[in-house]
Amino acid sequence: MSNTANVSILTDLPSGKEFRQAKLSNGLQVVAEVDPRSYSMSLGYFVRAGARNERDPQSGLSHFLEHMMFKGTARRSAADVNRELDELGGNSNAYTSEEQTVYYATVLPKFQDRIVDLLSDMLSPTLDAQEFETERQVILEEIAKYEDQPPFGGFERAFEIHFGPRGLGRRVLGTNESIKAMTAQQMRDYFYQRYRGENIVVAASGNVDFDGLVAQVESMTAHWADRPQPTALPEDDPNTLPDGVELTPTVDSPDANQTYWIGIGDGPSAADPDRHAARMLGSILGDEGSSRLFWELIDTGRAEVATCWPQEFSDQGAWFTYLICDPQNLASNLQSIRTLSDQLVQAAPNEKELQQAINKNTASYIMHSERPGNRLFGLGSRYLMHGEYLDLDQTISGMRGVTTDAIARVAKKYLAATPSAVQAGN
Template structure:
């Protein structure tokens, strides 16, 4: 078939549309190189952080899809798909993928969360082209073979069983369900035995085609990298797979990236109690309430508050529950921020007979903070703890890749580490007191797993009265 050549004007117009947009972003981790971002034709974002003093690179692709994007019937599909993308493409078998990474001493993995999925490989800088080729191939060229779907179903069911056998982990899924109910955010990321058994190859394949469009993806690389080289190789890999418009692209090349999630969601579950009877040696409890979204400026003050309550060995809960009374081995507080809501929780694992005492201490400490806030010394110590852990947590290329990729996907921008430290340092005792009243000053809910007697179950309900 003879192809009619385009006019010079039309060709130049397409070329203008196909130009990638590159910018330098706010500084990365202290002492390392620059952060640069390019938006390719077709809406694919590529962001890198250069660390010229190391010999490794972590390369990842973030997808704007998580368990909250699933219908009830599709619960678990995002995680199922994460497994299947390792099982072969038109160019590579599952063994080819794993053997190629093993042959260069690299590491490869993925994880699924409620609002995103990430696939990544950590390799020597000289092996970055291999990592780019493999990960991009997986994301754009998965064949999702029916036989692999069936084989991996058993693996995922075993993973669900493994989680169910770890009540210290399972209680956090129960807490999400307690607080968020039968909603996409409240359902487990892994799905359930019933939903996983019901998923078919065709439904998973449709889910893949819908959510792995380049406009929903962010490519991130950190380490000894050259930004322009990463962009060139990523673009070539996606164009080879037909996932990005090539040199002959028409007007469809003007696609823009999908922006961060937004919206607001109210959590109305005050005083709710969910108990799961298990024959375990320990009882595992989470006492909590609605927190703040990841876009809420109060998150900095809530982070300082959480660190003071249960973020380390000097925290109030650790000192009162473990050090002074010996009631539990593990206890801590935490925050979870989503696009439109958040959670605040206090966890403890202890003997079932100790649960009433542990919960009373938790309630007393929460009430004390609501009424009096933190001392100046506690705020100073917590600010220092968060500042130090923020910087120390960026000591490897995997953490740097995680920071820039998640920031681009969830916020659409990069906050420099110095700006993050400034936000933390700016938190005052008055800020903590205000967020304590707003977040902790409500009736909590409770999730618990353990072998509770009727009397102990009654005590648990009384704990949130």
């Protein structure tokens, strides 16, 4: 660990766990929520490489690159990578979002060295041109499959309309046009641009040997500092639309029997103190199990789905409303949603209704957090985007501190405005 800097330990956590952090010489940060009582350990590489980081010629590259990480390295073939993941016997996968790409695994603590070696090696892929062409077809099939499923690209269109077709509004999968035009060299340049130590956090949770983790990651990633820095692409022309993108508020699907309606407006960011109140507001108004929308539209058989929720990003947020119903009921159902929303804008919920939402959300969060694999994602994402650690008790305290006045404030802020809307299906 002689090459590491800024090593810190936070031991007085109410949960009995220990938070540890180290910054390596290549800029990569390693963080861990250590709990020796756990029977497993989880590890993830969190990379600041998401759809919002792409330029038009790179649209879909973050997700495409995620696929290519499983296609072999200088030390392992694609078959070796997948065989070894199976041998370790845990849960492993990867995903790409608007703001990050994550590679993760949960294994027994005795396999820590092996999973660190494997995931670290995977992040130095060969990016073979032949594998690139093969995987291109896989990505195109994934896009086609997704567009065949309800709500038929409606959420992507909603993002594009609300945020614009770039940044947070850029499609994670890209478009048929962007994927077909993409080259292996563009992928290599994007890899060297984004997969650098300063853009990556290694997070671990559970029964972790932190000193061993830091030493091994330091050794295996030291050469990342030597990765070339390609010339950045020019800024996109804001007066044009990316190829394959439309901004019309309807998505045609003549074979559908139902109507899919998506409303999108502003919401709190992941750094906004009001995010906890917004989550409780979403639960009160549109929880799928028991909420005002549930009793008005689902329990009465007027809709199949009627829900709402805030979606948080690092510096912005969105408020979604989602309705699936018979086309004949669309207008009346939308009026009911507007009426119920206005009621919360005009008057805060009663204390009993708020406490029910708090109890349900805190219980769900506590049960979800029992496994190191679940704690990993909040830990890594929070540190990558905000450089901070929030333990379980801090988050629960934020939820339990929500008041009816806070609910009234966020209702006026996010429910009063008329949302942008996208309609798909019949």
